[in-house]
Amino acid sequence: MSWFFFAILGYFLYAVVTVSNKFLLRQKATTRPLVFTFWVGLASLFTFVLAPFGLHWPGWGWFSFDILVGVVYFVALVTYYWALDINEASRASSLVGGLTPILVLILTTVFLGDKLNWLQLAAFFLLVAGGFLISLKMDKGNLKEGMKGLRFFVLTIILGALYWVLSKYAYNHQSFITGFTWTRMGLVASALAMLLYRPWRRLIFVSGRQASAGLGSLMVGSKIVAGFGSLFVSLALSRGSASLTNALQGTEYVFLLVLAYIFSKKFPGIMHEKSSPMIIAQKIIAVLLIAGGLVILAF
Numbered sequence: 487m488s489w490f491f492f493a494i495l496g497y498f499l500y501a502v503v504t505v506s507n508k509f510l511l512r513q514k515a516t517t518r519p520l521v522f523t524f525w526v527g528l529a530s531l532f533t534f535v536l537a538p539f540g541l542h543w544p545g546w547g548w549f550s551f552d553i554l555v556g557v558v559y560f561v562a563l564v565t566y567y568w569a570l571d572i573n574e575a576s577r578a579s580s581l582v583g584g585l586t587p588i589l590v591l592i593l594t595t596v597f598l599g600d601k602l603n604w605l606q607l608a609a610f611f612l613l614v615a616g617g618f619l620i621s622l623k624m625d626k627g628n629l630k631e632g633m634k635g636l637r638f639f640v641l642t643i644i645l646g647a648l649y650w651v652l653s654k655y656a657y658n659h660q661s662f663i664t665g666f667t668w669t670r671m672g673l674v675a676s677a678l679a680m681l682l683y684r685p686w687r688r689l690i691f692v693s694g695r696q697a698s699a700g701l702g703s704l705m706v707g708s709k710i711v712a713g714f715g716s717l718f719v720s721l722a723l724s725r726g727s728a729s730l731t732n733a734l735q736g737t738e739y740v741f742l743l744v745l746a747y748i749f750s751k752k753f754p755g756i757m758h759e760k761s762s763p764m765i766i767a768q769k770i771i772a773v774l775l776i777a778g779g780l781v782i783l784a785f
Contacts, residue, residue: 489726490783493734496718499711501741504570505749506708519567520686521693527560527677529709533670540663548660549668555652556672562645563673569638582642583735584618589647591729598654600728609782610733616775617736619768620743650728657724666720730783736776743769 534541544552566582591610594600602610656665681687723731 489722489724489731490734492718493722493726493731494737496715496720496722497735497738498741499715499718500735501738501745503708503712503715504738504742505745506711518689518693519564519571520680521689522567523560523564524677524680524686524690526563526709526712527673529713530556530670530673530677532713533667536663536667540661541667542661542664544660544664544668548656551652552656552660552665552668553672553675555649555656555669556674557676558645558652558672559649559669560673560676562642562649565638565641565645569642572638581618581639582646583739584614584620585639586643586646586650587614587617587729587733587735589643590650590732593647593651594654594728597651598658598728600654602727602729605782606727606730609779610730612775612779612782613733613736616772616777616779617733617739619772619775620739650723650732653720654723654728657720662721662724665724666717670716733779734783736779740773740776743773 543549569582587610591602653665653669656669681690719731722734
């Protein structure tokens with residue numbers, strides 16, 4: 487299977503996780519993004535199941551680098567979940583995904599020499615434009631609502647782009663299993679470091695006691711799906727272009743749009759995706775742009 491299909495499969499799983507996260511972030515036990523990210527980071531410990539398939543000790547230099555990559559990713563997740571918590575599901579992920587690839591393209595071109603040909607650039611901009619268009623809000627109310635989380639969007643975009651560039655550099659110099667596993671240990675270390683701060687430790691322990699059996703099952707299931715999504719996207723990143731793999735996140739928004747529409751009918755209080763003739767037309771154009779980018783890359 488090529489990097490292209492690994493990326494699409496991974497982003498589909500991410501869309502499923504984004505919808506489940508919207509439910510989890512509305513529950514008493516997981517309502518705080520810091521608490522939620524702690525459990526996400528701790529769940530990365532299960533990445534060690536990949537150890538028999540080629541995990542090696544990279545040396546202290548690369549080990550420290552891998553841990554740093556994981557820490558950057560952890561902080562990016564915290565800011566992202568804050569943005570997700572106060573915005574529509576499609577808006578939070580789409581705005582971040584629409585702008586992060588541009589920064590990734592600049593950084594990978596400058597620092598990694600990851601240059602795209604004209605056809606790839608065309609696909610890149612179609613994917614990015616489509617992802618951004620899905621997130622664009624036309625009326626003043628939605629614009630004002632989105633601006634509440636502006637600082638979280640900015641931090642997520644910067645940290646997210648940095649994570650992609652550092653990850654690609656790690657995969658260029660290590661085997662995939664080694665790089666992937668040790669970077670995920672950076673998430674685990676970040677999660678455990680949160681326990682050193684007493685107010686955060688109290689929130690985390692309280693959340694554990696408040697979690698019901700049903701909520702716990704949803705969280706575990708969500709983290710399993712997220713783990714496979716992360717594995718597939720990271721595998722695509724290790725095999726393909728960093729900027730194109732990141733730009734393919736536009737497919738996640740198409741999947742997310744369909745899932746959000748389905749669940750908004752049953753859970754309007756949580757998945758409150760708005761619709762009108764103008765919004766529908768806007769999203770149709772966005773989907774066509776994303777589809778055009780996919781066609782160019784696939785053929």
